Amino acid sequence: MALYSIGEVAVRCGINPVTLRAWQRRYGLLKPQRTEGGHRQFDEEDIQRIEEIKRWVESGVPVGKVKALLEGENVNLHDGWTALQEEIMTVLRHVRPAKLRAKIATVGRENPVDALIDHVFIPVRQRLGLDQNTARAMCSLLDGALIDYVAFCLAGSRKKAGKDALLIGWATDDRTRLWLEAWRLSPQGWRIDVLAEPLEMPRPELFPGQQLFVFTGKPLTRRQQEQMAHWQEQGFTVTHTGS
Template sequence: MTRYSIGEVAERCGINPVTLRAWQRRYGLLKPQRSEGGHRQFDDQDIRRIEEIKRWVESGVPVGKVKALLEGEVLDTHDGWTRLQEELVAVLRQVKPSKLRAKIATMGRENPADTLIDHVILPVRQRLGLEQNTARALCSFLDGALIDYVAFCLTAERKKPGKDALLIGWNSEDRPRLWLEAWRLSQQGWRIDVLAEPLENPRPDLFPGLQLFVWTGKKLTQRQQEQLEQWQQAGFTIAAAD
């Protein structure tokens, strides 16, 4: 029977090893074998189970409910993302940095980055951004904690084997969102650095030999698409971050 390391499974399933460990230790969702050296070893059945867990979580089921669903229980599974959004807002309104950092770290361990960003973090930021000044101040408070957490994650990912890349904001003023997109890219095997300030006109020639990603926060304009294609034709390794 073929056995896989946690790193191999993480790459194959698109799940961070930290998340796999949380699913195992905190929720008992996985029971990998151990090598003689004590390292986790997964087989094909484990991988199928991980894919099933991932499908449940991405559909909005709280990870704490997944084990019961895997065992055949019938549960109400429609409140997942809304519940996490409300939990995050409740912690945010306490205005206690340590609690907010702890909540973000817990959510980051237990959920894939893509789904957490799209279904929890971005909806909360949008909701706060539409409200009055107090909520907008809380949104800024949240953004600071998010950047702090993402920077920690990016540093950890740079210690692993991977491909180096630089993420550049292109005519976008949403700096916190740029960091979230860097986190998303880091989960795809990239060791990401972030250019702190967005640029009106990026200069790929300043970063020879480096994989570049540009992020605009919206669909590329026709001019931007043409410019991107010109850079690529000139031999620069540059792409739009989705």
């Protein structure tokens, strides 16, 4: 029977090893074997379970509810992400940057990046954007903590094997979403650098030979689509992301 290390499983399943450890320790979702030295080893059945967990989470189920689903229990699926959003909001209302950073790090370890961005951080930022004054200050606090955490994650991913790429904001004023989209690309095997200041018009010729991602925050306009096609005809490797 073939056994795989946590690093091998992480690559095969597209899940960060830190997340796999959290699924095991905090939620009891995994029960890997151990070597004499205490290292985790996973078999094909474990990998199938990880893929099933991943499918549930990516479909919008909070990781804290997955175990009950796997065991055939009836679960209310609609309140999990909302509860996590409220936890973030509660920490923000207490205006404790250290606790906010710790909370973001915890949920970042326990949840796939795509699900966390789409079901927690974007909705919370949207809620805060509907209000004025105090909510705007809270949103700024959240944005600073998110960028800080994402920069930490990107720095770690650059130490691993992968493909180098540069992310550029194109005609957008949402710098935090730019960093979140860089974080989204990282688990896909990209070692991302971010051009922190969005541009009205990117210039791929300034970055010859590099893989470029452009983020607009919305679907490309017809003019932008034509510009993308023109760049690609010129031989630049440019991809739109995060629409």
